[in-house]
Amino acid sequence: MSGELELKLRDRLAKLKRLHLPGGGMSNEVRRIEQQLEEMGNGDERDEDEIWRSVEFARHPERPYTLDYVERLIGDWIELHGDRARMDDPAIVSGLGSFADRTVAVIGHQKGRGDAVQRVKRNFGMSNPEGYRKAMRVMEIAERHGFPVITFVDTPGAYPGVAAEQHGQGGALAASQATMARLTVPTVACVIGEGGSGGAIALALANRVLMQQFAIYSVISPEGCASILWRDAGQARKAAAAFRPDAVHCLELGVIDGIIPEPKDGAHTDFDEAAKLLGKSLRSALDELKKMNGKELRRDRRARFRSYGVFAS
Amino acid sequence: MASRIDVSIEHKNSPPEPGGSKKHPNTCPKCNSHYRDDELAANLRVCAQCDYHFPVGALERIEQLLDKDSFIEEAADLRSADPLGFFDLRSYKDRIAEAELKTGLGDAMLMGQGKIEGLDFQLTVMDFSFMAGSMGSVVGEKFAQACERAIERKVPLISVNASGGARMQEGILSLMQVPKTVCAVENMRDAGIPFISVLTHPTTAGLLASFATLGDITIAEPGTLMCFTGPRVVQQTVREDLPDDFGLAESNYRFGHLDAIVQRRELKTTLAKLLRLFGHVG
Numbered sequence: 001m002s003g004e005l006e007l008k009l010r011d012r013l014a015k016l017k018r019l020h021l022p023g024g025g026m027s028n029e030v031r032r033i034e035q036q037l038e039e040m041g042n043g044d045e046r047d048e049d050e051i052w053r054s055v056e057f058a059r060h061p062e063r064p065y066t067l068d069y070v071e072r073l074i075g076d077w078i079e080l081h082g083d084r085a086r087m088d089d090p091a092i093v094s095g096l097g098s099f100a101d102r103t104v105a106v107i108g109h110q111k112g113r114g115d116a117v118q119r120v121k122r123n124f125g126m127s128n129p130e131g132y133r134k135a136m137r138v139m140e141i142a143e144r145h146g147f148p149v150i151t152f153v154d155t156p157g158a159y160p161g162v163a164a165e166q167h168g169q170g171g172a173l174a175a176s177q178a179t180m181a182r183l184t185v186p187t188v189a190c191v192i193g194e195g196g197s198g199g200a201i202a203l204a205l206a207n208r209v210l211m212q213q214f215a216i217y218s219v220i221s222p223e224g225c226a227s228i229l230w231r232d233a234g235q236a237r238k239a240a241a242a243f244r245p246d247a248v249h250c251l252e253l254g255v256i257d258g259i260i261p262e263p264k265d266g267a268h269t270d271f272d273e274a275a276k277l278l279g280k281s282l283r284s285a286l287d288e289l290k291k292m293n294g295k296e297l298r299r300d301r302r303a304r305f306r307s308y309g310v311f312a313s
Numbered sequence: 314m315a316s317r318i319d320v321s322i323e324h325k326n327s328p329p330e331p332g333g334s335k336k337h338p339n340t341c342p343k344c345n346s347h348y349r350d351d352e353l354a355a356n357l358r359v360c361a362q363c364d365y366h367f368p369v370g371a372l373e374r375i376e377q378l379l380d381k382d383s384f385i386e387e388a389a390d391l392r393s394a395d396p397l398g399f400f401d402l403r404s405y406k407d408r409i410a411e412a413e414l415k416t417g418l419g420d421a422m423l424m425g426q427g428k429i430e431g432l433d434f435q436l437t438v439m440d441f442s443f444m445a446g447s448m449g450s451v452v453g454e455k456f457a458q459a460c461e462r463a464i465e466r467k468v469p470l471i472s473v474n475a476s477g478g479a480r481m482q483e484g485i486l487s488l489m490q491v492p493k494t495v496c497a498v499e500n501m502r503d504a505g506i507p508f509i510s511v512l513t514h515p516t517t518a519g520l521l522a523s524f525a526t527l528g529d530i531t532i533a534e535p536g537t538l539m540c541f542t543g544p545r546v547v548q549q550t551v552r553e554d555l556p557d558d559f560g561l562a563e564s565n566y567r568f569g570h571l572d573a574i575v576q577r578r579e580l581k582t583t584l585a586k587l588l589r590l591f592g593h594v595g
């Protein structure tokens with residue numbers, strides 16, 4: 001790492017350390033960040049172009065989706081359908097399978113690839129409340145039988161439709177998080193594409209949150225932010241640079257625990273390699289959680305989310 | 314792609330926001346009756362002609378609901394930092410300073426202890442006029458502390474909500490307030506503390522996806538817009554006319570998402586009844 005880069009990195013960490021973080025749980029995060037940034041050799045300020053590259057890769061039509069990773073990483077896969085009340089939402093997939101020599105539950109947003117028919121069928125990965133209710137149902141199976149839960153987050157957001165609202169979209173997003181907060185099994189969330197706002201967090205209240213190198217995670221889409229702030233969705237690039245949805249920024253803030261490396265030119269260039277790297281990170285995250293019993297896992301998860309916030313001192 | 318957090322709350326049937334309308338803020342948007350400020354305050358800011366519920370600020374809400382002088386504010390000094398150095402048309406710091414001046418509040422939520430008919434509880438009240446009641450670090454922190462204090466003091470929590478959603482100027486950390494408050498509610502639930510959520514116009518987006526919908530009891534004032542995505546964005550997405558009562562409390566009640574719609578003049582007695590029924594904990 002060059003001298004100049006190192007200076008910038010030190011400056012950045014100093015800034016992070018100065019932020020008043022209640023709960024005191026963040027000093028580990030700072031150490032973790034230092035280590036990760038060193039490893040990645042990526043201490044440079046990410047400029048607008050680099051951040052926008054993440055946005056484009058995260059939404060790349062050829063990017064691997066949840067079922068692509070399931071196919072490559074999960075053995076004995078059986079998909080479980082339906083929320084047992086209204087319907088089966090194809091924008092979220094869930095099921096049981098084996099990973100690292102044990103049974104796991106896998107839940108993830110699912111986008112359709114290829115022609116318009118396929119993409120519409122999956123509703124572009126935007127779930128209705130029924131999708132989140134299916135997710136909760138499968139989480140409860142995992143809880144009853146002691147299976148770790150792995151989630152894959154990849155959605156522009158929860159679906160903004162009339163029926164979605166009538167059937168309680170907001171309440172379903174909250175209930176899904178509440179269910180995750182109650183689990184006594186290990187949980188790992190991986191943001192593998194777009195981590196869009198409420199629709200994303202509904203599957204991401206986990207013990208460990210990982211993010212692929214070119215994934216994005218944000219409170220609002222760049223276009224949405226731009227159209228509200230500047231009344232011009234065309235300013236999306238500028239908006240993205242302002243709120244920085246990229247993985248490095250999320251790691252700096254302690255919002256994620258680690259960055260999962262991708263093939264050099266993005267996960268879409270080599271599904272097998274991307275899956276291998278993802279599998280490795282998943283395995284070590286689950287290994288780390290083996291130390292904790294059910295009560296500790298639940299406490300760890302809630303304490304983690306309790307710590308977020310920055311205040312003027 | 315349409316935005317998920319819609320901070321512009323607007324609807325053909327929903328009451329216009331204060332300042333967003335050309336009408337005087339004391340003129341009823343539904344029937345055009347005009348009131349002196351003291352008249353309107355004396356009627357709990359409800360139109361005497363048509364029952365339209367005008368918006369109520371946090372301080373006035375406390376006056377309306379609580380026993381006189383029973384409110385003891387807590388965590389009053391919490392203020393937001395500016396983690397992103399966010400600048401849109403003005404800097405985030407300027408926007409906060411301006412909202413403080415306008416409302417006299419430190420952020421969009423007041424938190425503390427209070428009493429109704431002598432019954433003790435923990436309270437959070439939101440104020441939509443402070444940056445559209447948006448939830449950033451301070452709102453999230455105050456709510457989480459309110460849950461913790463309710464557990465410590467073994468009293469119920471009442472939260473009176475009004476919010477446009479997450480405060481995007483705080484970036485991803487504002488989104489993290491959503492799971493943070495959900496975890497706080499879960500801790501409260503484990504401790505057997507009753508939680509009453511009151512939705513007032515408007516309570517949308519990030520608030521609806523977090524603590525506002527997690528009450529043991531969830532009630533709303535008439536005409537409250539309570540949707541995850543705002544009508545404007547939904548309309549752009551589905552490109553068809555929305556139902557007349559889209560996202561309103563009345564529609565949510567019909568679809569089973571609310572325990573009751575409570576008129577403002579009955580809110581205090583309803584809350585007193587609930588506090589009596591749940592009793593005190595421990």
Ligand SMILES: [Zn+2]
Pocket residue numbers: 341342343344345346360361362363364365
């Ligand atoms: Zn009127």
